[in-house]
Amino acid sequence: MKVLLNSLRKPYRKKIILTLACLPMFAFASSNNAPQLPTQEHVMAQMEKVANWQVARTQHMTHVGRARAGSEAYGRWIQGAFYKGLTKLAERSENPFYETWIGYVGNAHNWKMGKVKYFADDHVIGQTNLWYYRRHKNEEALAPVKDTFDWLIEKAPDNSLEFVAGRNKDNVHNCQWRWCWADALFMGPPVLFELSAITGDPKYADYAHKEFQATIAYLQDPKSKLLFRDSRYFDKQGKFGEQVFWSRGMGWVYAGVVHVLENLPRDHQYRSYYESLYEELTLAIVELQKQDGAWPMSLLAGEKYAEPETSGTAFFTYGIAWGINSGLLDRNTYLPNVKKGWKVLSSAVHPDGKFGWVQGVNEKPDVVTKNDSQLFGVGAFLLAGSAMYDLLEPQ
Incomplete structure (x- = not known):
């Protein structure tokens, strides 16, 4: 951190130091x-x-080059989800620190992808690579993404989407050569669609569309229109006897559809499929928002889940606000959902800036407390904040 601050011009250093201090919270006024x-x-x-x-509490950011173990390592999904959110802030903030930081960390790690070349969790960081490439024409950021997906498309994996016990030599399940779990639809497809947009080569979008459709067909419940996290949950019941549809799992899907749409022109051959899916998911999601504005960790458990889990709530608030901004959703109809969701998210910000009520690494509804926070939850909050910021742009 100190090295980066010293590398910036003095006026920027002063501004960054000031913004790293605690900022005041603003209350919602209401009669x-x-x-x-x-x-x-x-x-x-x-x-x-x-x-x-x-940023101030992420180890790899203050010790670039120091190895991190497991899914918290640079290039893997936990940091990748955070950086996706940080790019949205960097686009909107007047403070140059965020974009400078993204470039600093990316360059320090040679813009590498995650360690398992076919695994969607190790692809999500590619969204940050492509964002940086678009803004700076940095070929070093583009090359690892293109290399990864050229290799994967040539491999053309056809593994079953059934999620069975046992891990392979890469410590992942064999079905995870493909998108056999809901989270993957956030991690992988948007990178491929954007890579097609950047390179002009349709093969990346064609591959993503084929695999995306296969996942939806396999995991989507025909009645509720929600997606199971993976095939292990087809017949499971939650602690209240409900079908298990995990809030953050569906949040990954919903935000993933948004990011695909962001990379498809209005006249693209695949656009109508994703718009229809987005509208279908929206109708299912808004009905499940609790009275307090949060979404229950187990979506069909309703008010029985008292805790205001914020990662799922952030993704849903983001997706609905984005739809209003994009003209896909009626503002008057859906604005109340956004306002209630944002109130929950804003109230989860601690006085020092910690974002709480984030369920930890998991694959199903479980437990969460006010003090629980995680990088991916912060990424989701920044996504929601970016859509809220745009929603408030003077008409």
Whole structure:
């Protein structure tokens, strides 16, 4: 951190140091206890406050080059999800620190992808690579992404999507050569669609579309329209006797569809499929929001889940706000969902900037407390904040 700060011009150093300090929270004013829209200034202050807290407490950021074990290593999904959110903040903040930081860390790690070349969890960092490439034409950021997917498309894995016990030599399940779990739809497809947009080569989008459709066909419940996390949950019941549809698992899917749509022009041959899917998922999701504005960790458990889990809530708030901004959803109809969701997220920000109520690494509904936080939860919060910020843009 000190090295990076010293590398910036003095006015920027001063601004960054000031914004790394605790920022004040802004309350929602309301005469009838219904949540009101915040100001853009409030949303930006919250985003920067949370991002600053997280940057300052992420080990690899202060010790670039030091190895991190497991899924927390650079290039893997936990950091990849955080950086996806940080790119959205960098696009909107007047503070140059965030974009500078993304470039600094990416360059320090040679823009590498995750260690398992076919595994979607190790692909999500590619979204940050491509974002940086678009803004800086940095070929070093593009090359690892293209190499990974050229290799994968040539391999053309046809493994079963059934999630069975046992791991292979890469410590992943054999079905994970493909997108056999809901989370993968956030991690992998958006990278491929954007790679097609950047290179002009349709093979990446064609591969992604084929595999995306296969996953939806396999994991989507025809009645609720929700996706099971993976095939192990087809027949499981939650602690209240409900079918198990995990909030964050569905959040990964919903945000993944948004990111695919962001990379498809209006006249693209695949656009209508993803718009229809987005609208179908939206209708299912909004019905499940609790009275307090959060979504239950087990989506069909409703009010029985008292805890305001924030990672799923952030993804849903993000996706609905994005739909309003994009003209896919009616503002008057869906704005109440967004306002209630944002109130939950904003209230989960601790005075020092820590973002709480984030369920830890998991694959199903479990437990969460006010003090629980994680990089991927911060990434989801920054996504939600970016859509809220855009929603508040003067018409």
